[in-house]
Amino acid sequence: MPTSYDDWQPLLDDVRRCTLCAPSLPLGPRPVLQFHPDARILVAAQAPGRRVHDTGLPFNDPSGDRLRDWMGIDRETFYDPTQLAIIPMGFCYPGKGRSGDLPPRPECAQTWHHHLLAQLPNLELTLVIGQYAHAYHLGKSRESLTQRVTNWRDYWPDKLPMPHPSPRNNLWLRRNPWFEAEVVPTLRARVSDLLHP
Template sequence: MTSFTSLINDVRACTLCAEHLPLGPRPVFQVHESARILIAGQAPGKRVHETGIPFNDPSGDRLRAWLGISRETFYDPRQVAILPMGFCFPGTGQSGDLPPRPECALAWRAALLSYLKNLQFTLVLGQYAQAYHLPNERASLTETVRAWRKNWPDIVPLPHPSPRNNLWLKRNPWFEEELIPALRARVSEVLERHG
């Protein structure tokens, strides 16, 4: 067994924050050393926890539409790595799911990312992933996303594709008019270059 396989097995068996997880631990992520695109999300929702498949919900449908790729491509770990900031469903609060548990990123993120040497494009979804992957950004989520050209073509910040963000999308029409076409072109370029 390779050290990467061993690491993945350790992550899948993780119980670090089990006492804080209302449905218990079930790490949900997708990773392979040859992945060229990284999707850095927040944490799985309840539906994703139940199926064990990342973005297997309306958020995933919207995200795939934003990227312009099929489910088959999206769920090919040799092309797309999906590493949320927290791998387990954190529970629900008053206004939606709770934030990702902090233990997860501290324990596993750097080790997993160290094996992903073929990454060419990272999508950073939501404020927790943006705080980790864009640590020098001190702006609001909207300002960070609006400044998407700043780290282009390597990293692009995105709002979370959740239906809860429909109002944000309505208030920020530039996102779908300007960023989404560029995002689709970049994803296509990265995938076709090595397809």
């Protein structure tokens, strides 16, 4: 593996061939991401679930349906890598734990993220989804995920801390109706401005 990359395509090829975590992955390695240097929006999420692992398509599940709704875009736009990059904290399905999927493997961020982010010169908005992405992209903090999302204006308009759009978070959304009432319309307007200048 090179220590630096001058071009994005060899980097993406290397990421897709990565087997660093193979012994720890219950279904074996299958890195799932979406990437092109022209992208203006980055979705920085957690790790693929089982369905995403099976299909090889990021956010190809109910979480993706809700995220696309929050963004106000259709599947065709969402899966256009020249518009939208998707770089999860872990590229492969980590397996199941007691209360859902296991955390993203740390090797991905340590090995690949700085290379990938360096190849996104046009990035104008990063959607930072879930606690592991919050820690990486926004810095470690004593704030809870809810506090970070509540203070979203501190990061806007370049970054937006978000809860995960998973159906597992329905209770959080019911307890925090301001997110869909206040934040989502602002997000939709910004996404529209970036994708339709």
